[in-house]
Every structure is written in structure tokens, then in C-alpha cells.
Amino acid sequence: MFEMKKIIGSLLMPLPVLLVTLFIALLFCVKQKKLPWSVSFISVLCLWLISTPWMASILVAPLEAQFPAFNxxxxxxxxxxxxxxxxxxxxxxxxxxxxxxxxxxxxxxxxxxxxxxxxxxxxxxxxxxxxxxxxxxxxxxxxxxxxxxxxxxxxxxxxxxxxxxxxxxxxxxxxxxxxxxxxxxxxxxxxxxxxxxxxxxxxxxxDFANFESWHSSRMWIANADALRIVTAHVHEWVGLTWLSLVRLIDPEAM
The missing domain is CATH 3.40.50.620 (HUPs)
Structure with missing residues (x-):
């Protein structure tokens, strides 16, 4: 019962509610314009996925696993x-x-x-x-x-x-x-x-993204914290790419 309450509570948060509402609205548009509907559907699906702790844990692992906590x-x-x-x-x-x-x-x-x-x-x-x-x-x-x-x-x-x-x-x-x-x-x-x-x-x-303690039933529910963490990691990948480009042009730049 406790876990069910947590699942329902998580689904009632603004991000999953809005995504579900948008998905339902898209269903009514499917017969009118297939291409815009397909693009919108894929966008909503991708947003849901990168907002889940499951996907976030996969995306953040490559950067965070490089350095263990200070000993x-x-x-x-x-x-x-x-x-x-x-x-x-x-x-x-x-x-x-x-x-x-x-x-x-x-x-x-x-x-x-x-x-x-x-x-x-x-x-x-x-x-x-x-x-x-x-x-x-x-x-x-x-x-x-x-x-x-x-x-x-x-x-x-x-x-x-x-x-x-x-x-x-x-x-x-x-x-x-x-x-x-x-x-x-x-x-x-x-x-x-x-x-x-x-x-x-x-x-x-x-400041690690720690999803290990999350119950498996909630790993697939869109969560604003997971989206924030993914956004921070994407920012780092962009920063690393920019740093590589700058050093490629001028190795002494930074």
C-alpha cells in the first residue's frame, strides 16, 4: 500500500501529469496530420524517457563513474x-x-x-x-x-x-x-x-545523482529531479565538446 501511494503520488506531479495530458491530446490529432503528430509523439516520448530515473541513471553514469568519492x-x-x-x-x-x-x-x-x-x-x-x-x-x-x-x-x-x-x-x-x-x-x-x-x-x-535506492516501480515515472540532473549532465557534455574544439583550434587556449 505504501509503495502504491508513492507511485500514484509520483504520477500526480506536474511533469508526468502534463506529459500524459499532452499525449492524450495528441491522440485526437493523429488522423489529421500524420507528420506533425509523429514528431510531437516522439518528442513527448523522449521527454518522458529522459525524465525518468531509469534513463537518468544510464546517462549520468559515464561521467560520474570516473572519479570515486574522496578517501x-x-x-x-x-x-x-x-x-x-x-x-x-x-x-x-x-x-x-x-x-x-x-x-x-x-x-x-x-x-x-x-x-x-x-x-x-x-x-x-x-x-x-x-x-x-x-x-x-x-x-x-x-x-x-x-x-x-x-x-x-x-x-x-x-x-x-x-x-x-x-x-x-x-x-x-x-x-x-x-x-x-x-x-x-x-x-x-x-x-x-x-x-x-x-x-x-x-x-x-x-553532488552525485544517486538513484540506486529508488524502488524499481518508480524508475519509469517522469520526475523533475531526474530531468534536472540529465540537463546538468548534458551541459557537461556540451562543455567538454566545446573545450575539445577550442583546444583543437588553439592547444594553448585553456
């Missing part, structure tokens, strides 16, 4: 911890942690965890933001509220993307033991960009 027992020394920026939602009425999106807060928590494991390491928080509210400043305030001393935290507020983050931080990181914290899907591209700046990083991925 402190394999790295006795870490001198610098770099947390890359992500989404921010500025609102002065809220505490700093509530102005960080899920991706940013997940990365920061992993950075703080590593800072506690390596009490002598510096914590670099990176990323620009919206207006005067930068990812770096919000992460700094949040890290301090979680017990990290302000003297240990270094900000990188001017970086607009990962290439900027690697370039701006390089003078502070070269020849040090550096743990790089970012989302599992983003680690491949981030590590490549930092390596290009002469920084050998120890991957510390987080």
Missing part, C-alpha cells in the same frame, strides 16, 4: 581545498546558506568536511554571482557559520566559469597538494582545466 586514508596530506562555485539565489533577508542553491551547498559541505579532516589546509571558495552577492562571499559566510575560521578561507569572487577559476587560482595552488571539490558530473572538465594550468588536483567529487 582520506589515501591522501595523508592536503594543503589546499578548492570548492568550485555553483548556483546562487541572492536574498538579503535570508541567511547565507539559504542563498546558496543545492549544488553550491552540497559542494561547500564537502569542502567543510575536508577542512575538518585537514585542519592546516586553506579553504578556497570560488565563483562570481549576481550583482554584489557572490558565490564566494556566501560560501565564506556559510563556512564560518559551520565552524571554519575566517583566516583559513580564501575567496575567488571574479571567476565567471571553471576556466576562470583555474586560471585565477593557479598562482596559489601550483606545487601544492590540492583537493578539488565539485559535482561528480563536472569533475572531468574541471580537472582538465586545472591540470592545464599546471595544478595537479586530487578529485573530491560530490
Amino acid at each position: 582520506a586514508s589515501k591522501h595523508p596530506v592536503v594543503q589546499k581545498i578548492v570548492v568550485l562555485g555553483c548556483d546562487v539565489r541572492p536574498n538579503p533577508a535570508l541567511p547565507a546558506n539559504s542563498q546558496l542553491g543545492n549544488c553550491a551547498i552540497t559542494r561547500l559541505v564537502e569542502g567543510v568536511r575536508l577542512a575538518n579532516l585537514y585542519p592546516n589546509a586553506e579553504l578556497f571558495v570560488s565563483g562570481a554571482g549576481i550583482g554584489k552577492a557572490t558565490n564566494s562571499a556566501l560560501m565564506t559566510q556559510t563556512a564560518m557559520s559551520l565552524g571554519i575560521a575566517r583566516s583559513r578561507i580564501k575567496q575567488n569572487p571574479m571567476a565567471l566559469d571553471t576556466a576562470d577559476e583555474a586560471r585565477f587560482l593557479a598562482p596559489h595552488l601550483v606545487d601544492f597538494k590540492v583537493a578539488l571539490v565539485t559535482s561528480g558530473s563536472h569533475m572531468h572538465r574541471a580537472k582538465s582545466l586545472f591540470n592545464a594550468q599546471g595544478i595537479e588536483v586530487i578529485p573530491a567529487p560530490t
Whole structure:
């Protein structure tokens, strides 16, 4: 009964409801214009598929499987911890942690965890933001509220993307033991960009898309979180393709 309730509840969420409604509407158009109907039907079907945890788990695996979670027992020394920026939602009425999106807060928590494991390491928080509210400043305030001393935290507020983050931080990181914290899907591209700046990083991925615990009956139901995760991974594939093209034209570009 509990699982049935969960299945029905999942089907009543906006994404599956709208897709089912659109599919039913298309059935009434099938006899009028076959080509537009076929294209629409395939589009709806594809949208449903990439919104399911089943398909999402298949699509995200190639990127996330490359780097396992950080294992402190394999790295006795870490001198610098770099947390890359992500989404921010500025609102002065809220505490700093509530102005960080899920991706940013997940990365920061992993950075703080590593800072506690390596009490002598510096914590670099990176990323620009919206207006005067930068990812770096919000992460700094949040890290301090979680017990990290302000003297240990270094900000990188001017970086607009990962290439900027690697370039701006390089003078502070070269020849040090550096743990790089970012989302599992983003680690491949981030590590490549930092390596290009002469920084050998120890991957510390987080923010994994974890569908292993989902009940099999719900793996085929369209889900907004699954679609968001797939979108983030497609963004990474586009980013990797762009990086390859840029380096093909100019190997020294980034």
C-alpha cells in the first residue's frame, strides 16, 4: 500500500501529469496530420524517457563513474581545498546558506568536511554571482557559520566559469597538494582545466545523482529531479565538446 501511494503520488506531479495530458491530446490529432503528430509523439516520448530515473541513471553514469568519492586514508596530506562555485539565489533577508542553491551547498559541505579532516589546509571558495552577492562571499559566510575560521578561507569572487577559476587560482595552488571539490558530473572538465594550468588536483567529487535506492516501480515515472540532473549532465557534455574544439583550434587556449 505504501509503495502504491508513492507511485500514484509520483504520477500526480506536474511533469508526468502534463506529459500524459499532452499525449492524450495528441491522440485526437493523429488522423489529421500524420507528420506533425509523429514528431510531437516522439518528442513527448523522449521527454518522458529522459525524465525518468531509469534513463537518468544510464546517462549520468559515464561521467560520474570516473572519479570515486574522496578517501582520506589515501591522501595523508592536503594543503589546499578548492570548492568550485555553483548556483546562487541572492536574498538579503535570508541567511547565507539559504542563498546558496543545492549544488553550491552540497559542494561547500564537502569542502567543510575536508577542512575538518585537514585542519592546516586553506579553504578556497570560488565563483562570481549576481550583482554584489557572490558565490564566494556566501560560501565564506556559510563556512564560518559551520565552524571554519575566517583566516583559513580564501575567496575567488571574479571567476565567471571553471576556466576562470583555474586560471585565477593557479598562482596559489601550483606545487601544492590540492583537493578539488565539485559535482561528480563536472569533475572531468574541471580537472582538465586545472591540470592545464599546471595544478595537479586530487578529485573530491560530490553532488552525485544517486538513484540506486529508488524502488524499481518508480524508475519509469517522469520526475523533475531526474530531468534536472540529465540537463546538468548534458551541459557537461556540451562543455567538454566545446573545450575539445577550442583546444583543437588553439592547444594553448585553456
